[in-house]
Amino acid sequence: MAFYTRTRGDADTREKPGASTSTRASKLASKIVRHKIAELLKPFRGPVATLNTGQALLVKRELLKSLSRRAVYWMALPLLGSSLWLEFGSWIKTPDNYRWFRFIWVFGLWGVAAPLAIYLFKKTIALPVQADVNAVDRMHWAWAALITSTSLWWGVGSFGLIPPTWPNGHGYYYGLGRYNILELTLISHVFTLLLLAPSLRATLGSLLLSAIPFTLGMAGILFTYRPVMLYWLTIQLIGYFFIAWFICEDQKHACVKELILVEARSQAEAAAAEKNQFVAAISHDLRQPLTTLGLKLNYIERHIEPTHLAGDLSVAQRQVDAMEGMINGTLDICRLESGT
Known part of the structure; x- marks a missing residue:
């Protein structure tokens, strides 16, 4: 013959099936209230x-x-x-x-x-x-x-x-x-x-x-x-x-x-230093192909026959020189900002 003993915990569990849910809801409500109180006190607390x-x-x-x-x-x-x-x-x-x-x-x-x-x-x-x-x-x-x-x-x-x-x-x-x-x-x-x-x-x-x-x-x-x-x-x-x-x-x-x-x-000084370092790296990487391109255009301009391409090569050479000047100016500005 089997006996079943009903404990207090079983009775409570059957009587209150939503007890755990109610506890979580009360904790969430108290957390929300504390957050609202903190928001209300924030203007008085200042920074x-x-x-x-x-x-x-x-x-x-x-x-x-x-x-x-x-x-x-x-x-x-x-x-x-x-x-x-x-x-x-x-x-x-x-x-x-x-x-x-x-x-x-x-x-x-x-x-x-x-x-x-x-x-x-x-x-x-x-x-x-x-x-x-x-x-x-x-x-x-x-x-x-x-x-x-x-x-x-x-x-x-x-x-x-x-x-x-x-x-x-x-x-x-x-x-x-x-x-x-x-x-x-x-x-x-x-x-x-x-x-x-x-x-x-x-x-x-x-x-x-x-x-x-x-x-x-x-x-x-x-x-x-x-x-x-x-x-x-x-x-x-x-x-x-x-x-x-x-x-x-x-x-x-x-x-x-x-x-x-x-x-x-x-933070502003660190951001400026990172910006200067980035610009200096990009400018240094751009100077190498531009220098090579400028030398190549100069060589072609000296050895090409006098045709209508000579004017185009002269314009391209001036543009390359202008780009090198802007890059050099950017590098100088970065050096001045970084104190070097």
Whole structure:
């Protein structure tokens, strides 16, 4: 007696005979939707949308080189600012754990961040030409991590400064205290936007992480005594985010356009060189039979009897000489274009 066991897979197969067809149709529909979305975003992405894998790698390498140079210049901002605050800052001197705070803070910038920036700069310069996109991205993330951590450590220094005092809701701060370093940071954000333009992740990370210590140390005081000032500073920081996106995208588009122009120029030069080589080869091949024909006509013209053919031979000789002159002129033009 034969037994037949109906499995779950058989039941599903019988119940849904068009399951595989439906899956393929859904994948095709999702692919079409992604393609349409990419087409809609192409005007906003600009020339970046037209890059292939090799061109995208070249753009990333160029942006990384530009970021490494500019990040070294950007590092001078916290280094010089820390020296200024070490000398003229109104530091909290009590309790005892605050006495060494400023020296530890300055050492973190001069003794850790600055040497790491020099190390990454040398490593970026020594990046091999055959490095793939993963190596370039890792180096880019390393720079972004260093910049954001430096910005965070710069903001941490505000905890060691005397906070602003507004007794009874009035008055103002004194000395180079916590509010002063906040103002200097906001002013320095302008240079941050310009110097870190090749990297959006580094720029946004620097803006965001540098604001965290100030938010923890001053948001309550400003909200209590100067709420309008707190709102204004918040709006200013948000505006920096949008400006950073615009500047970074503009920097990327400029790099892409430069790459496209360089490749177009190289392709045009290669096409002109191939054209000159082709014309030179054809002209050289045509000169040999024309020279032979001209010599033969000259010989016949000297040895033929004075008949009506002599005039025809003279005309043919002049035509051959004209053709040789045009070929020689073409060869001279090709030599001039090729620089030889």
